Amino acid sequence: MTAALVADSVRKSYGDVTALDGVSLSVDRGEVFGLVGPNGAGKTTLVRALTGTTAVEGSASVLGEDPTEVDPARIGLLPQSFAPASRLTPRELLAQYAGRYDAARDPDAVLADVGIDGGAAEQWYEELSGGQKRRVCVAIALVNDPEVLFLDEPTTGIDPAGRRALWELLEDLAAGGTTVFLTSHSMAEVERLSDRVGFLNAGRLVTVGAPRELVATHGGQSRLLVATDADPSALADVGLAYETSTRGDDLVVEGIGPRDIGAVVDALDEAGVEFGSLTWKQPDLEDVYLELTGEAFAGGGSEVDSGTAPATRGGDAR
Numbered sequence: 029m030t031a032a033l034v035a036d037s038v039r040k041s042y043g044d045v046t047a048l049d050g051v052s053l054s055v056d057r058g059e060v061f062g063l064v065g066p067n068g069a070g071k072t073t074l075v076r077a078l079t080g081t082t083a084v085e086g087s088a089s090v091l092g093e094d095p096t097e098v099d100p101a102r103i104g105l106l107p108q109s110f111a112p113a114s115r116l117t118p119r120e121l122l123a124q125y126a127g128r129y130d131a132a133r134d135p136d137a138v139l140a141d142v143g144i145d146g147g148a149a150e151q152w153y154e155e156l157s158g159g160q161k162r163r164v165c166v167a168i169a170l171v172n173d174p175e176v177l178f179l180d181e182p183t184t185g186i187d188p189a190g191r192r193a194l195w196e197l198l199e200d201l202a203a204g205g206t207t208v209f210l211t212s213h214s215m216a217e218v219e220r221l222s223d224r225v226g227f228l229n230a231g232r233l234v235t236v237g238a239p240r241e242l243v244a245t246h247g248g249q250s251r252l253l254v255a256t257d258a259d260p261s262a263l264a265d266v267g268l269a270y271e272t273s274t275r276g277d278d279l280v281v282e283g284i285g286p287r288d289i290g291a292v293v294d295a296l297d298e299a300g301v302e303f304g305s306l307t308w309k310q311p312d313l314e315d316v317y318l319e320l321t322g323e324a325f326a327g328g329g330s331e332v333d334s335g336t337a338p339a340t341r342g343g344d345a346r
């Protein structure tokens with residue numbers, strides 16, 4: 029069986045900017061592929077290359093055909109920036125997009141799938157909240173019941189409950205055999221949904237693998253995050269028996285098992301270091317991201333912060 033998506037040495041430049049620098053990958057039919065990377069890494073450009081919406085060097089194919097020639101009824105695309113007609117209601121928009129295809133899903137059923145029903149389905153698009161608008165855009169991408177679905181940052185602006193509902197919808201689609209090519213800045217989203225994840229950095233595909241493999245290879249050890257306002261020099265005197273660094277406002281104690289958290293608390297108390305909270309965490313895709321891109325996440329971990337936290341000191345392992 030031919031792959032659903034193939035990129036072979038795809039290059040794209042905008043003037044002096046190289047957006048894609050020889051990207052090759054293959055996505056199987058029925059696979060959910062997550063593409064991640066910092067702002068400007070080239071994710072949207074790769075989506076555009078695979079959907080035939082920008083000309084590139086190298087070659088790309090979708091369902092065995094050139095992306096500009098494949099039957100649009102087989103493809104669903106949610107672009108990163110997409111604004112349908114503002115003075116139509118979601119129901120009218122879905123009916124309009126459904127009319128482009130010989131066979132399409134029932135507009136109301138698709139809107140219900142993305143959590144738009146009742147009053148919201150009858151309001152002008154421009155009157156909807158940002159998250160509701162994004163849900164309608166997802167519905168438009170789904171109305172032709174596509175075999176391959178491209179979603180460029182689908183859940184941006186959608187509230188946590190809506191995000192989870194959308195994840196469940198995508199899981200159902202994947203279980204039904206839909207191929208999904210997803211870009212996102214939410215590592216939780218990508219880790220949950222993707223069979224494989226590709227890391228794009230400065231136009232190059234740095235690594236590709238199943239989330240669990242990537243975490244095992246690049247995620248590092250379990251760690252304890254200690255939220256503290258203490259001066260780094262005070263932390264240097266704590267004398268922890270673990271390697272430490274800082275990430276944002278957190279002191280990070282590396283390689284510590286859950287049973288040893290008490291010893292860290294004792295050491296911090298003894299040194300008079302005040303702390304707000306302790307979070308023990310096993311490595312996840314966010315850690316892989318940090319390792320592969322050398323960047324740091326802000327706060328809750330779903331957004332990328334370009335700053336890199338300096339290390340305070342390295343402790344001696346006992």
Ligand SMILES: Nc1ncnc2c1ncn2[C@@H]1O[C@H](COP(=O)(O)OP(=O)(O)OP(=O)(O)O)[C@@H](O)[C@H]1O
Nearest residue numbers: 042045046047065066067068069070071072073074
């Ligand atoms: N139409 C364009 N004209 C000029 N430069 C462009 C254009 N589209 C993208 N670029 C540049 O190409 C590079 C890759 O952009 P792209 O949008 O693919 O990145 P991205 O990974 O999707 O970023 P983000 O996470 O911010 O959405 C960036 O340097 C961007 O400025």
